[in-house]
Amino acid sequence: MKQASKIGRDTYRLLKMVHSLDRNFIPVSLIGAVSNASEPFITIVGSAYIIDSLLLGEWKKAILQAVVMIVLTGMVGILSSYVNQIIEVKSMTINRKCNSKILLKAISLDYATFEDKKNLEEFQAADYNVSRNGGFGRYMLYFTEILTGTVGFLVAIIMLVKLCLEEIKLAGFLGVITSRIGSFTLIGVLILILAVIYSALSKDIRKKNFAMYQEMMDINQKMEFMTMELTMDVDYAKEIRLYRMGGMIYAEWKKLNIEIISFYQRFWKTTRRFLMTTSFLNDLVLLLAYLFVIVKTYVGAISIGAFTRYVGAVRQMNASLRAVIDALSEFQLCQSYLSFYTGFLDKKSKLDTGSLPVEKRKDNEYEFEFHHVSFRYPESKEYTLNDVSVKLDMKSRFAVVGRNGAGKTTFIKLLCRLYDVTEGKITLNGVDIRSYDYQEYLNLFATVFQDFSLFSISVKENVGCSENIDEEKVWKVLECAGVKEKIDTMSNKLDTQLFHNSGEGEDISGGEAQKVAIARALYKDAPFVILDEPTAALDPISEHEIYTRFNEMVHDKTSIYISHRMSSCRFCDDILVFDKGVLVQRGSHETLMNEENKIYAKLWNAQARYYADEVDEGLG
């Protein structure tokens, strides 16, 4: 019962969603159902009348009836195919609209959602079910089939009620069966048996199929990823060739392929059993129903013409019931798949907690403070940052240094609120950052992470990140980032698409890409500019040029650099040194260099020694 009410609630919700996407779909489905279902009945009823007319020798009447039947069948047939076509197109359109809902949801979700494996799987499942498993399109086609079957079943029942009412008073067993009460009981019991058997069997197969389906979804996703690695992605193509990894990945792909084949074999085995059992039971019930109509004709309760009509009605009732139950089981299976989709749409942003507007200050006087901040990644047991307390003075240039894995990037991610702290708090001008409107808060930062991304869109769009782009400003920031000349040589200049995977796109080097990403940060013109390993891919001259120009451009802003090139710390007023998630030192370059045997001096000296050796070797 609980299960049935859940199915009912889910159906209502999904149909409501479909209705909001296309208000005409459900009415059109109803028209389709009525016209699809009435088609066979026109022939059933028509031929019965024709037979009766022929038996009475009324030839003209029979011909007229045949003409009416043919015209009606043709008209309803045309209407059915027209409406079915509309339903198919509408189903496809609804699916596309659902796809766009997934995309919109995906881009509105927290960044942390995408670093969390479980969330990522849920997103992939939602996308898989809507884009590749038929999604709402298939769901709505089954919905129409259920409506069609239900209308057909009801019409057949009405005809059979009429059959039950046709009686002749007789004594004995035949009299009992052909009486009204006997007829209703017999037909009622037959329908009940059919319904109970079908729903029990279909429930069983639905459960089995859903379990198998989930298993196959995982395998399919892995296979799709591997196919992409092997065939489509140019970055993988390089590694695959240089390290001869193709054979290994192909072997893995083949293993999954065998699993898929075995999955289909199991799937068809359960389905075959279901089909054979239902078909046998069906035939049995059909036989009993035919016998009943024969008996009714034998005792003289109905004419020969009526006999054909009722035989048709029995056959139609059976076929309709079977179609409803088959479609219902598929419909519910689809509903289970679509639960991934609705589950995904129900996800809420955890970071969108505050509503305070962020004060827009022309003087850029924003003050951040970390108060005993500790942080653990969602799926991690270990703390990445421990008890960090630090005040960031405005308009300073900060450097964040430390060994690999010390927690530098994590510190920045917390500042930019890509994650919330696990313990402690971060304040902006004395107010907990969780109280601010999330989007407004994000607008304070222009950050280039070490794993930045450029997109397969134009250079201009990559830098301007909006629909209204100030081209003059784009050229200016490209110049500051040292990549103006390169863009000037590209075929469509600012309008050149990046990366050749977008058809007409052009590729740029790693360093040039990094410069474009820096230009994007400058274009945003935010009060906080953060560069995480900003110059890792740049040659030393470009690095020097960028630092010099950059400092000019961000003089009225607060800037934070994370860099392993210790020399860049010299540009900075204040240096934060992290070690194993703890802020261990802070101060100017000179102050920190005076703290001997501490990590900053060690890092500096290690790099200085390396350069000194190189210089010595070069000179020697």
Ligand SMILES: Nc1ncnc2c1ncn2[C@@H]1O[C@H](COP(=O)(O)OP(=O)(O)OP(=O)(O)O)[C@@H](O)[C@H]1O
């Ligand atoms: N999404 C994540 N989930 C779990 N652990 C993570 C995640 N991202 C980073 N870590 C872990 O947190 C620690 C600190 O990482 P972080 O990227 O902050 O270091 P980093 O100082 O910037 O290092 P590097 O200099 O190598 O860039 C590392 O041990 C890393 O493995």
